[in-house]
Amino acid sequence: MERGKCEMEKLNKNFLDSIDGKNLNFLIGAGASSSSLKTISHNDNGAKNIPSIEDLFNKYENDRIAAALLKFIFFSMSVKNGLITAHSKRDKGVKENLKNYKVFIKNVITLLNSTGFERPKRANIFTTNYDTFFELAFDQIAHMHPLAYFNDGSRGFFTREVSYENYFFNISHSGSMDTYRREIPSINLYKMHGSLSWNKKTIDKDDIIISSNTNPVLDSLTKAKDNESFYEKVYKEINIFYINLKNPGSSNESEEAFKKVTEEELLINFERLLNNLKKTEIKSATDSNTSLKKKVREDLRKFKEIYDALLVVNPTKTKFKETVFEEQYYQLFRAFEEELQKPNSVLIVFGFSFKDKHINDILKRCLTNPTLQVFVVPYSQKDELNVKEIFTGYGNVSFLKEESESKDKDLANENIEYKNGDFDVLNDFLSGKNDFNEHN
Known part of the structure; x- marks a missing residue:
């Protein structure tokens, strides 16, 4: 047992070292919200x-x-229970989900704060989820992290227009005397399949998407x-x-x-x-x-x-009823591909079933970028095998897995059992509590 412990200590922080200073991206799927919203993909x-x-x-x-x-x-x-706001009723599942999202965001802020000055302190979260757990989590932790900027692509006061152009900002902070200037962590949220916080509005005969806590x-x-x-x-x-x-x-x-x-x-x-x-x-x-x-x-x-x-994407080949939404959809997917094509990019995938052919095709194109590294948190061994089958031949896909605490685990590391890849596993890796085996 001591030998295994020493090996883990030797590997400690290799994962964080491998993503340090990189263009940091996340792809978050329905499994992230499965404590309160049903998903068949992770039905176990x-x-x-x-x-x-x-x-x-x-x-x-x-x-x-x-x-x-x-x-x-x-x-x-x-869909029906996905508009989570400050006034929503919160059962045990919603509370658990919200807590996990907040821990995740805090971990991302910590990672960005540790980044040097050679690249922007920015992370991109791409999600296929319609729910508003991210938005509520951003709101609730903003007062604890005033020097962090959360951007969902909307701008305005009473009318918050959602637009692709609203993502391209580097945010800096200066003292009251303007004697210094430092970049602060910023997190961009891309709702790739739409959002229950989105509504269509017509202004001067132009259809736009606005963000609101009502629908x-x-x-x-x-x-x-x-x-x-x-x-x-x-x-x-x-x-x-x-x-x-x-x-x-x-x-x-x-x-x-x-x-x-x-x-x-x-x-x-x-x-x-x-x-x-x-x-x-x-x-x-x-x-x-x-x-x-x-x-x-x-x-x-x-x-x-x-x-x-509703401005949400259905799991069908014909995805749109609204032209304004179709334009936003393709812009967000273009942003996803452009980020992954950048040098020294990292994509961490969590809660995603890989059943979306459009996203899989983009990933395959981007995996030809030799400096891109993709880390997948598989929910189960079946999920891991499915990902390996989809991306056969691509050497820059790794898996983040946490060993279960088994009393019978032998020293030779044979028949190792792993925990289901839930939010705890992801957050353990992001906080440095876990590391990964490069040969898994």
């Missing part, structure tokens, strides 16, 4: 038969009923009206229809029955549910399930019409 409960929602979206992209049903399920899982589109789906939101109304209709489908003749509309049907179960039985929703035969003019079917289809159509006004 043995539910192997849950189909990929991305695959279903692409399979049924041109099917209006299927697309509406999938958007409803996707909204229920990953009228989201409110129209989730705010209660007559003791029930439109989202809750549609979910209850789908659940009753599904229960009747499983148990023909059932009229159980109890709250207990409503709660039993999860989004995962709807995905597992998606094709059966869809096929029955699309059936046109009518047994009788008074058939209750036929009447409910019509109601579900009509309300799903209304739901999709409202949902499509």
Whole structure:
């Protein structure tokens, strides 16, 4: 055991040394928010038969009923609770997530403060998440780090316009007498797939994106009206229809029955549910399930019409409904590629499933940059094998893994078990508590 301890001490800070003075970038995916927002990518409960929602979206992209049903399920899982503000209700999962984000940001600030004067004290966080954990975390730690600048690409006072041009700043601080000038750490946040804090606004006939802590589109789906939101109304209709489908003749509309049907179960039985929703035969003019079917289809159509006004990217090949959003999307992806093509760049990937072909293709192009180093925090061994398969032949991809505390671990380091790659693992590496094996 002592030998293993000495080897870890010998390797200590090699990871931090390898990223010191580099162009620092992060790619953060849905796994970062999984303590409070559902994600199937990191489902580790043995539910192997849950189909990929991305695959279903692409399979049924041109099917209006299927697309509406999938958007409803996707909204229920990953979107509806994502606008986290200072006034949001916070359950245990939200509190845990927010704490992890704050520790992460503090670690990044510490890294930037230790950077010399040869390069800007700047880090770029690229995220595919719509939620606002980063924004709230920035707000809450700003008073503790007044000499740090957080930039989400928006500028203004009452109207905060989001624009690609707002990222290109180096921020410096001088004393009240202007006797010195020093650069302070700045963190750029790129919301690559949009944000629940974004809204479209028209000014002088021009459509722009503004950032706000409210979202009228989201409110129209989730705010209660007559003791029930439109989202809750549609979910209850789908659940009753599904229960009747499983148990023909059932009229159980109890709250207990409503709660039993999860989004995962709807995905597992998606094709059966869809096929029955699309059936046109009518047994009788008074058939209750036929009447409910019509109601579900009509309300799903209304739901999709409202949902499509959200400025978020769906996991489909056809991603946009708003031209102004499409322009922002391509600008942010161009920024991602340009940063990784710079000399001596580092990309640290966390919570990302690598199911986005567009991002994978960009990474493959950028990995031809011989000075780029990519570090991936895999959630599981399966995730690690998947990344290795996608990037076979690229020698500048490494994995950040933390050994589990096993009493039976032998001195030869055989059969080493690793922890799931959660926020604690990432933060341990960024704070210098952990190091990586270059041959992993």
